[in-house]
Amino acid sequence: MKILKKKCKGCYLCVKSCPNHGVVVVDKVASFTENCTYCGLCISACPYNAIVHTEKNLIDLSAYKGVFVFAEKGQTKLQDVSLELLSIARELATELDCKVTSIVFNPNKEDLNKLKTYGSDEVLTISADLDKDNLLQQAIILADIVNKNKPEVFLLGATPDGRSLAPRVAAKLSTGLTADCTKLSILDELLIQTRPAYGGNLMAQIVCPNTRPQMATVRPGVFRATKTEVNCDVKWLDYEVDKDTGIKVLDRSFIENTSDLENSEIIIGAGRGVNSKEALDVLFELADLLGGNVAASRPLVDANWLNYDRQIGQTGKTVSPKLYLACGISGAIQHMAGIGRAETIVAINSDPNAPIFEFADYGIVGEVMEVIPEMIRQIREKQ
Ligand SMILES: Cc1cc2nc3c(=O)[nH]c(=O)nc-3n(C[C@H](O)[C@H](O)[C@H](O)COP(=O)(O)OP(=O)(O)OC[C@H]3O[C@@H](n4cnc5c(N)ncnc54)[C@H](O)[C@@H]3O)c2cc1C
Ligand code: SF4
Ligand code: SF4
Known part of the structure; x- marks a missing residue:
C-alpha cells in the first residue's frame, strides 16, 4: 500500500478510520507509521483516492475457489474439531457454491471414512514421513498444497497444533488469519469471521478482502459436527519432508487433559x-x-x-x-x-x-x- 502524496489533502479521515494509529498527518500530508498492519481499512475512508494498493498487494481473487479444512490427526486420532469444522465448511461452501476439501496427513481407513461421512467432497491425503513434533514440516507442506490448489477459505482447529500451524501457514502465504472464531458466515462472497475482541467486551467481525485464502481457526466445541454424506473423491499425494527446518526437538512431555x-x-x-x-x-x-x-x-x-x-x-x-x-x-x-x-x-x-x-x-x-x-x-x- 502507498499514499499518493500529490492527491492527499491532509483531511485526517484516514487517521480517524484507523484503529491502530497506523497513519498520521504531518504538514497536511498523510504517512503510515510503524503501527500500520496494512489492513486496508483506510483505503475506502479516503475521499480523494490517495491511498492505494501497490501492484504487489493485488492478487487475482477470482483464481481462488473452495473451502479447505485441515483434518488434524493429533498424536493418535482424528480430532473432533476437524469434523466440527467440516460442518461449518459445508454451510460456507453452499453459500459460495464450491467444494469442501479436507487435507489430512497419513490417515487410516477410519479417518478417511469419517472425513467422507462428515461432508468432504474431496480428501487430499498426504503421505509424508513426518516428525510430529516439528510442525514446521507440516506447515511447509500445507502452504505448498494451498498455493497449488488456491482455496478461498482455509479453516483449522484452534488446538495446540492448529494454533502453531495456522500462523506459520498464513505467514508463508502472506495472508491474514483470524484466531478463535466463534462464528463464520458469508457476506458478499467474503468470509465474515466473528470473534471476541477487547477483552471479550465486543464481538468483532473481521474480513480479509485483499489476500487469499481467508484463514481462520475455531476452538473445539464451537460448532456441532453433523453427518452429511456426499460423493467424495480421495486423492493421494506423496511429499518429501523438509528435514532441515532449523527446529530440533530435544524433549517432549504431555499434559494430560483430565477433565474431559x-x-x-x-x-x-x-x-x-x-x-x-x-x-x-x-x-x-x-x-x-x-x-x-x-x-x-x-x-x-x-x-x-x-x-x-x-x-x-x-x-x-x-x-x-x-x-x-x-x-x-x-x-x-x-x-x-x-x-x-x-x-x-x-x-x-x-x-x-x-x-x-x-x-x-x-x-x-x-x-x-x-x-x-x-x-x-x-x-x-x-x-
Ligand atoms: C481477557 C479476559 C479473559 C477472561 N477469560 C475468562 C474465562 O475464560 N472464563 C471465566 O470464567 N472468566 C474469564 N474472565 C473473567 C471474567 O471477566 C469474570 O471476572 C469471571 O467470569 C467471574 O467469575 P464468577 O462469575 O465466578 O465470579 P463473580 O463475577 O464474582 O460472580 C460471583 C457470583 O456469585 C454470586 N454469589 C455470591 N455468593 C453466592 C452464594 N452464596 N450463593 C449463590 N450465589 C452467590 C454473586 O451474586 C455473583 O453473581 C476473563 C476476563 C478477561 C478480562
Ligand atoms: S492500512 Fe489499516 S492499519 Fe494501516 S493506516 Fe490504514 S487503517 Fe490503519
Ligand atoms: S484521507 Fe486521504 S486525503 Fe485525507 S489525509 Fe488521509 S490520505 Fe490524505
Whole structure:
C-alpha cells in the first residue's frame, strides 16, 4: 500500500478510520507509521483516492475457489474439531457454491471414512514421513498444497497444533488469519469471521478482502459436527519432508487433559459464589450422582481451587453440554463465551439481578450451599 502524496489533502479521515494509529498527518500530508498492519481499512475512508494498493498487494481473487479444512490427526486420532469444522465448511461452501476439501496427513481407513461421512467432497491425503513434533514440516507442506490448489477459505482447529500451524501457514502465504472464531458466515462472497475482541467486551467481525485464502481457526466445541454424506473423491499425494527446518526437538512431555469437559453432557459450573474450596466437594457429589462433570469460572482457577483444564470461557474451554448448572457464577461475557452452545442453562445465584439470569433457561435465586444439598437429597430420595 502507498499514499499518493500529490492527491492527499491532509483531511485526517484516514487517521480517524484507523484503529491502530497506523497513519498520521504531518504538514497536511498523510504517512503510515510503524503501527500500520496494512489492513486496508483506510483505503475506502479516503475521499480523494490517495491511498492505494501497490501492484504487489493485488492478487487475482477470482483464481481462488473452495473451502479447505485441515483434518488434524493429533498424536493418535482424528480430532473432533476437524469434523466440527467440516460442518461449518459445508454451510460456507453452499453459500459460495464450491467444494469442501479436507487435507489430512497419513490417515487410516477410519479417518478417511469419517472425513467422507462428515461432508468432504474431496480428501487430499498426504503421505509424508513426518516428525510430529516439528510442525514446521507440516506447515511447509500445507502452504505448498494451498498455493497449488488456491482455496478461498482455509479453516483449522484452534488446538495446540492448529494454533502453531495456522500462523506459520498464513505467514508463508502472506495472508491474514483470524484466531478463535466463534462464528463464520458469508457476506458478499467474503468470509465474515466473528470473534471476541477487547477483552471479550465486543464481538468483532473481521474480513480479509485483499489476500487469499481467508484463514481462520475455531476452538473445539464451537460448532456441532453433523453427518452429511456426499460423493467424495480421495486423492493421494506423496511429499518429501523438509528435514532441515532449523527446529530440533530435544524433549517432549504431555499434559494430560483430565477433565474431559468437552465430552460431558452435564456440567456443573462452579463460580466465586461457591465461597469455599470445601463446597466444591458438594458440587462433585452432585456431578457424580448425575453422571456429569465439574467446571469452573476463572477466579476459581486463578485461586488454584481447580485446574486450568476445568476453566470454561474465552480463555478456557468451549463446551456444549445438554445441561449447564451455573452455581454462583455472575455471567460475565468472558465466561459465557465458553457455554454458548449449552442446550439448557440453569443458574443458581443469590443476587436476583445477576446477569447470568439473562442467559439462563431456568433461574434459582438462592444460596448455592442450600440449593445443591437439597438437590442431592431429592435425587437420592428418588433413587
Ligand atoms: C481477557 C479476559 C479473559 C477472561 N477469560 C475468562 C474465562 O475464560 N472464563 C471465566 O470464567 N472468566 C474469564 N474472565 C473473567 C471474567 O471477566 C469474570 O471476572 C469471571 O467470569 C467471574 O467469575 P464468577 O462469575 O465466578 O465470579 P463473580 O463475577 O464474582 O460472580 C460471583 C457470583 O456469585 C454470586 N454469589 C455470591 N455468593 C453466592 C452464594 N452464596 N450463593 C449463590 N450465589 C452467590 C454473586 O451474586 C455473583 O453473581 C476473563 C476476563 C478477561 C478480562
Ligand atoms: S492500512 Fe489499516 S492499519 Fe494501516 S493506516 Fe490504514 S487503517 Fe490503519
Ligand atoms: S484521507 Fe486521504 S486525503 Fe485525507 S489525509 Fe488521509 S490520505 Fe490524505
